[in-house]
Amino acid sequence: MGARALAPRRPWEDTTIVLGVTGGIAAYKVVQVARDLTRLGARVEVVPTDAAARFVGPLSFEGVTGRPVHQSPWSARGAALHVRLAREADLVLVAPATADLLARAAQGRADDLLTTVLLATSAPVLLAPAMNHRMWAHPQVRANARHCTEVLGHHLVGPDAGPLAVGEGEGAGRMVEPQDLVEWTGAYLGRTEPWAGRRVIVTAGPTREPLDPIRFVSNRSSGRMGFAIAREAWLRGAEVTLVTGPSTLPDPVGVETVRVGSAQEMLEATRPRVATADVVVYAAAVSDYRSASPADQKIRKSDQGARLKLEMEETPDIARETAAARPSSAVAVGFALETRELEERAGEKLKEKGFHLIAANPAGEEGAGFEVATNRVLLLDRWGGREELPTLPKDQVAVRLLDRVGTWLAEGLPDTAEMGS
Numbered sequence: 148m149g150a151r152a153l154a155p156r157r158p159w160e161d162t163t164i165v166l167g168v169t170g171g172i173a174a175y176k177v178v179q180v181a182r183d184l185t186r187l188g189a190r191v192e193v194v195p196t197d198a199a200a201r202f203v204g205p206l207s208f209e210g211v212t213g214r215p216v217h218q219s220p221w222s223a224r225g226a227a228l229h230v231r232l233a234r235e236a237d238l239v240l241v242a243p244a245t246a247d248l249l250a251r252a253a254q255g256r257a258d259d260l261l262t263t264v265l266l267a268t269s270a271p272v273l274l275a276p277a278m279n280h281r282m283w284a285h286p287q288v289r290a291n292a293r294h295c296t297e298v299l300g301h302h303l304v305g306p307d308a309g310p311l312a313v314g315e316g317e318g319a320g321r322m323v324e325p326q327d328l329v330e331w332t333g334a335y336l337g338r339t340e341p342w343a344g345r346r347v348i349v350t351a352g353p354t355r356e357p358l359d360p361i362r363f364v365s366n367r368s369s370g371r372m373g374f375a376i377a378r379e380a381w382l383r384g385a386e387v388t389l390v391t392g393p394s395t396l397p398d399p400v401g402v403e404t405v406r407v408g409s410a411q412e413m414l415e416a417t418r419p420r421v422a423t424a425d426v427v428v429y430a431a432a433v434s435d436y437r438s439a440s441p442a443d444q445k446i447r448k449s450d451q452g453a454r455l456k457l458e459m460e461e462t463p464d465i466a467r468e469t470a471a472a473r474p475s476s477a478v479a480v481g482f483a484l485e486t487r488e489l490e491e492r493a494g495e496k497l498k499e500k501g502f503h504l505i506a507a508n509p510a511g512e513e514g515a516g517f518e519v520a521t522n523r524v525l526l527l528d529r530w531g532g533r534e535e536l537p538t539l540p541k542d543q544v545a546v547r548l549l550d551r552v553g554t555w556l557a558e559g560l561p562d563t564a565e566m567g568s
C-alpha cells in the first residue's frame with residue numbers, strides 16, 4: 148500500500164497505548180485501530196465510555212487486543228485503575244472523540260474512567276473528533292477543542308471533511324480514517340530529538356516535460372523512495388513538505404504534499420521552501436532534457452511524415468539552483484542512479500551539487516532503483532564516509548539514511564574546511 152503501509156518502522160513492543168472510545172457511530176471503525184496497533188506490537192488498553200459500549204460491545208475490542216477492556220473506575224481488578232493506566236500509557240488516543248468528550252475533557256471532569264485517565268496522565272493525548280458537521284461548527288464545541296489543545300496541550304487529529312453518517316450529509320466532522328490514526332499514533336510515539344519540529348523538504352518522483360498538449364517525456368521513477376523518506380521524517384516529528392512529480396502514490400499522512408508536473412514547476416515549488424529548511428533531500432528523478440519548443444497543438448503524423456525531429460534543451464538542475472537559497476546549516480542529500488561507474492560518478496555529484504550525503508544506487512540491478520519496493524544504496528558523505536547498505540525495503544533505506552542525517556542535525560555539520568574538495 149505504498150506510503151500508507153502499516154509496516155512498523157521500529158517495534159512497538161514495550162509500548163502501552165490507552166485507547167479511549169466514546170459513543171459515536173465511528174466507534175465501529177476503531178476496532179480496526181485497536182487491531183492494527185496490537186498487530187504492530189503495542190499493548191492496547193481499551194477504555195470505552197458507557198455510550199461507546201452501546202455502539203460496539205467490549206468483546207469486539209477484547210477479541211482484537213487479547214486483553215480485557217476497562218469500563219468502570221470501580222473495577223474490582225485493582226484499586227486506582229485510572230492511575231495505573233495513566234502512568235503506564237506512552238500515549239492516549241481517544242477515537243472517536245465526541246462533542247461530549249471534548250466538553251468533559253475541557254472542563255477537567257472526572258465522571259468516568261476515561262476522563263479520569265485524561266486528568267491523571269502525563270503522556271501525549273491525541274483526540275480524533277467525530278460528530279455531525281453542525282455540531283463540529285458549534286462555537287462551544289470549537290471553544291472546547293481549542294481549550295483541549297491550547298491549554299491542556301492535547302493534539303487534535305482531524306476531523307476530516309466528507310460524507311457523514313447516514314442522513315447527515317457532507318461536511319467537516321468525519322473521523323480520520325483508521326489507518327491514518329495509526330500513522331498519527333506512530334508519529335507522536337516516534338517524535339524524537341533531533342527531528343521534532345525540524346523542517347524537511349523532499350523532492351520525489353519523475354517529472355513530465357511536455358512535447359505537445361498530449362505527449363510528454365518522462366522516466367520510470369515511481370516516487371517510492373522520496374515518499375518513504377518524507378513519511379519517515381514525519382514519523383520522527385519533522386514538519387515535512389514533499390514536492391513530487393506525477394506519482395500514483397497517495398499523499399503521505401501528515402505531510403504537506405505539493406504535486407507538480409515539469410522540472411520548472413518542481414524548481415518553482417522547491418526554491419522558496421528550502422530557505423527555512425533544516426534538511427533538503429533531492430530524491431526526484433528530474434528529466435534532464437525537455438523540448439526546446441513544446442508545440443501548442445497536437446503534433447500530427449500527417450504534418451511530420453516518417454521522421455520527427457525534436458530539439459531538446461536542458462532542464463534546470465533543482466539541486467544546484469536551490470543550493471544558494473539553503474541555510475548554510477541545512478543538510479543536503481542527493482541521489483545518484485547510475486548504470487556504470489557508480490561510485491566515481493556519485494562522488495563527483497556529491498561535490499558538484501553541494502550535497503553533504505549522496506545515496507548511490509545501481510540502475511538495472513534486480514531489487515534496486517526504479518519501480519521496485521526495495522533499493523540497494525551506497526552512502527557517501529563529504530567527509531569521506533562510506534557505507535554500503537544491503538538490499539532493503541525503501542522504508543528501511545529511509546530509516547538508515549535519516550539516521551545518518553540525524554547525527555548532523557544533533558551535532559551540526561562537521562567543519563566544512565575538512566570537506567573533500
Ligand code: C5P
Binds near residue numbers: 463464496500
Ligand atoms: O540526474 P542526476 O544523476 O544528475 O541527479 C543527481 C541528483 O540531482 C539527484 O539528487 C536529483 O534529484 C538531483 N537533480 C535535480 N535536478 C535535476 C537533475 C537532478 O535536483 N535537473
